[in-house]
Amino acid sequence: MTDTFSIGTLAERTGLTANVLRTWENRYGFPAGSRAPSGHRRFTDADVAAVHEVLGAKESGVPLHLAIESVVQRSRRRAEESVHAMLVREFPELRPQRLSRATLIAASHALEDESLARADRPLVLGTFQHGHEFSRSRGRWEELGRTSLWSAVLADFSEGIPAAPQARPARCHLPKESPLRREWTVVTLSASFSAVLTAWEVPARSGPPVYESVVSLRRAPALAAAEAITASARAAGATPPPEVDELLGTYVVADTAATDADRVLLRVLGRVDDVRRGSDNAARER
Structure with a gap:
């Protein structure tokens, strides 16, 4: 079973603040994570990697919304073999x-x-x-x-x-x-x-x-x-x-x-x- 963690831990592991991550989620639906029975969002190592991908794209000059869209599409492609x-x-x-x-x-x-x-x-x-x-x-x-x-x-x-x-x-x-x-x-x-x-x-x-x-x-x-x-x-x-x-x-x-x-x-x-x-x-x- 994959270990999950809170948005606070996600913030610590990505160097962002929880407020920034919540803003991204509200505006772009990213990072989505998963909803726990308590109603709180839970995240995994894959979410950490995805956020780092977005940050890397931003550093190369890609606008935030395009960086997020690209990373989300790449994630979907990984799950589809055809x-x-x-x-x-x-x-x-x-x-x-x-x-x-x-x-x-x-x-x-x-x-x-x-x-x-x-x-x-x-x-x-x-x-x-x-x-x-x-x-x-x-x-x-x-x-x-x-x-x-x-x-x-x-x-x-x-x-x-x-x-x-x-x-x-x-x-x-x-x-x-x-x-x-x-x-x-x-x-x-x-x-x-x-x-x-x-x-x-x-x-x-x-x-x-x-x-x-x-x-x-x-x-x-x-x-x-x-x-x-x-x-x-x-x-x-x-x-x-x-x-x-x-x-x-x-x-x-x-x-x-x-x-x-x-x-x-x-x-x-x-x-x-x-x-x-x-x-x-x-x-x-x-």
Whole structure:
């Protein structure tokens, strides 16, 4: 059972006064805590951490109401595992597209290639549904794990390759009920580059697989996806370095530069073209 404490203790542990915390609660509904049978508010270590996050954002120049809104949203994301559903809900301007498996592989590899080429030690995260699907890309992800700030892959590791949450990349087993077991996601995030690709397979009785997909090089969707996957990795036993929390807590960072976005687009087109030419050559040889 989690220990709870009064608003006075929360004030002592955050360096604020109880009056300031009550003012925040009245104006913004934060920190919410929980209501004890006596009617008094009770708080936990998670509330202490949330208040410190808000204070850190304020120190970086973020207005109080925006800092609180951001921290509250991050808290909600930690409790929701489905990256695709979260992105579609929070960023309705990201229009899902139905893509083939070959196109998704090309796009995923393009993002991974960009992460390796930039050499700026990004955070790189992925979900693979099943461990055997990760095994096909294991060499690429081990290189990403070696050169990144931190890297993790989440999948059903119950068969074949075992889970190893302290490895590089961290291999994190997804529980049976996890929505991430049906999602395909790649996220890369650094101080100067942001990208996310997430998709789920549309059920079909016949024909090649089709995936409903969201792709973005904007900072906000990539950050939201990174927060959600990092939270799931922690729940699976992984321990990201402190620098990951610093990166995720950086509020004022520009979107990916247009020149970088153009380069990623060209990488995707090049890989799609390679797949197409390979299919055409195979057809001619029949």
